[in-house]
Amino acid sequence: DTAVSQTPKYLVTQMGNDKSIKCEQNLGHDTMYWYKQDSKKFLKIMFSYNNKELIINETVPNRFSPKSPDKAHLNLHINSLELGDSAVYFCASSQPGFSGPHEQFFGPGTRLTVL
Amino acid sequence: DQQVKQNSPSLSVQEGRISILNCDYTNSMFDYFLWYKKYPAEGPTFLISISSIKDKNEDGRFTVFLNKSAKHLSLHIVPSQPGDSAVYFCAAGSNYQLIWGAGTKLIIKP
Numbered sequence: 001d002t003a004v005s006q007t008p009k010y011l012v013t014q015m016g017n018d019k020s021i022k023c024e025q026n027l028g029h030d031t032m033y034w035y036k037q038d039s040k041k042f043l044k045i046m047f048s049y050n051n052k053e054l055i056i057n058e059t060v061p062n063r064f065s066p067k068s069p070d071k072a073h074l075n076l077h078i079n080s081l082e083l084g085d086s087a088v089y090f091c092a093s094s095q096p097g098f099s100g101p102h103e104q105f106f107g108p109g110t111r112l113t114v115l
Numbered sequence: 116d117q118q119v120k121q122n123s124p125s126l127s128v129q130e131g132r133i134s135i136l137n138c139d140y141t142n143s144m145f146d147y148f149l150w151y152k153k154y155p156a157e158g159p160t161f162l163i164s165i166s167s168i169k170d171k172n173e174d175g176r177f178t179v180f181l182n183k184s185a186k187h188l189s190l191h192i193v194p195s196q197p198g199d200s201a202v203y204f205c206a207a208g209s210n211y212q213l214i215w216g217a218g219t220k221l222i223i224k225p
Contacts, residue, residue: 045212045213104161104213105161
């Protein structure tokens with residue numbers, strides 16, 4: 001049973017296009033996240049939603065827009081893709097106080113390549 | 116400004132020996148610390164955590180030590196096994212947010 005799933009796993013696209021990455025969790029968690037793993041392998045938080053409400057919005061370009069239709073889904077839409085957006089994007093979820101101090105469960109990642 | 120640092124990009128250890136992974140942090144306000152393990156083409160998976168009020172937590176072969184005065188934590192794996200070969204991330208957090216280190220690639224030699 002997949003806990004946190006992301007689609008697609010790989011995404012190759014041209015500069016200037018608009019694309020979306022979907023994330024779903026079946027853990028019943030209230031909080032979901034999007035991370036970007038850059039070329040130096042740092043995992044950087046982009047957004048966090050708690051019960052469909054935005055609680056963390058780090059300094060990311062406004063070309064990135066998260067959408068949470070319900071607490072089990074957090075999709076990431078990216079407009080006008082740029083070369084520097086190429087990275088692996090991870091979705092995660094957590095339930096504070098549920099299973100240890102804010103343990104986060106991660107999806108398998110989406111490797112985005114912008115040509 | 117890196118609040119969480121893992122200064123060793125890689126570490127090679129003989130199978131059966133102890134692996135020690137290190138992590139330093141700068142913010143004394145972190146409430147908890149976690150270690151994650153990551154295999155290629157997969158998301159990180161949780162390994163072990165420690166609250167800032169403790170100095171040691173043990174789970175099977177894995178032990179995490181926290182030295183608050185030095186703002187340092189370490190993960191000990193003993194004995195090391197081939198399946199432990201992976202990238203290990205240290206993360207520190209408070210409230211909803213985790214700050215991550217850059218990871219250390221652990222290679223277990225047979």
